Amino acid sequence: MLVLAHISDLHLDGSPRATERAERVRDRLWGLPGHVDALLVTGDIADHGTEAEYEEAARILGLDTGDAPFPVLTCPGNHDRREPFRKALLGRPAAQGPVNGAHVFDDAAVLMCDSSIPGSDEGALDDETYDWIEATLDELDGTVPVLLAFHHPPVALHHPLPDSYRLREPHRLAALMERRPEIAGLVTGHAHTPAATAFAGRPLVVGPGVTWTLRLPWEGEQVADRDAPVGLAFHVLDDAGRLTSHFRVVT
Numbered sequence: 001m002l003v004l005a006h007i008s009d010l011h012l013d014g015s016p017r018a019t020e021r022a023e024r025v026r027d028r029l030w031g032l033p034g035h036v037d038a039l040l041v042t043g044d045i046a047d048h049g050t051e052a053e054y055e056e057a058a059r060i061l062g063l064d065t066g067d068a069p070f071p072v073l074t075c076p077g078n079h080d081r082r083e084p085f086r087k088a089l090l091g092r093p094a095a096q097g098p099v100n101g102a103h104v105f106d107d108a109a110v111l112m113c114d115s116s117i118p119g120s121d122e123g124a125l126d127d128e129t130y131d132w133i134e135a136t137l138d139e140l141d142g143t144v145p146v147l148l149a150f151h152h153p154p155v156a157l158h159h160p161l162p163d164s165y166r167l168r169e170p171h172r173l174a175a176l177m178e179r180r181p182e183i184a185g186l187v188t189g190h191a192h193t194p195a196a197t198a199f200a201g202r203p204l205v206v207g208p209g210v211t212w213t214l215r216l217p218w219e220g221e222q223v224a225d226r227d228a229p230v231g232l233a234f235h236v237l238d239d240a241g242r243l244t245s246h247f248r249v250v251t
Contacts, residue, residue, distance in 0.1 A: 003036050003234065003235075004147075005036050005234055007040075008151075008189025009210055014056070036234075039061075040235075041061065042151055043150070046085075050081075051084045058088065073110060073112050076114050076115075076116040078116055082095070082098070082114070082116070097128060108144050109147070110149060111149065113149065121164075124167065125172070147187055149186070153204065157193070158217075161223055174200040186199055186205070189206065192214040203243045208247065213225045232249075
């Protein structure tokens, strides 16, 4: 059984507000009394994609010192920039290609995929990323269930803001999932609202935003609820490959 914590959309911008909210959810997660296998951070970690923002993120998430109590797995969003993301957050050489990473546990695997398009708010998994997913699944050879995590949801969530900038060519992802029954589900961010739906017959779970929460059309005209508490999710992938998700707020 794999237990994953999940946060998204920190939008760190150097402001005390963004820092405080990110540190608040970090403190909750670091202080958990029970076992968690990893933390997923599904994009828009920085607000402007500067090195200073990623240096702050590395400090908050323990990536600069390695003192997090469990692995912290990240992928970029539309506000992130690949070169400073690699350099200042991950401590790797700056490069322009997609930032993808596979993480194999005893009973499951998580593929953190880059759905960002440089210079665009829309999302896409490019040819390089699809080839990497296929090659990684080939290496795993169906031995463990796999979660795909990325930023942009591939389906409408029934709000005009995130629905305007969702994942392009969702049919291509659906075709991949039809060929690959070992994919147990999808985990995304971007929408700033906790949501659960299905895609290609598998669960699709959208993590809540740290910086603010999206008001749905029937909740009012103001899009961003900046007073809503910080949100996080916990995902449990059991030995049967079934994904169960729980949502919490951090006041």
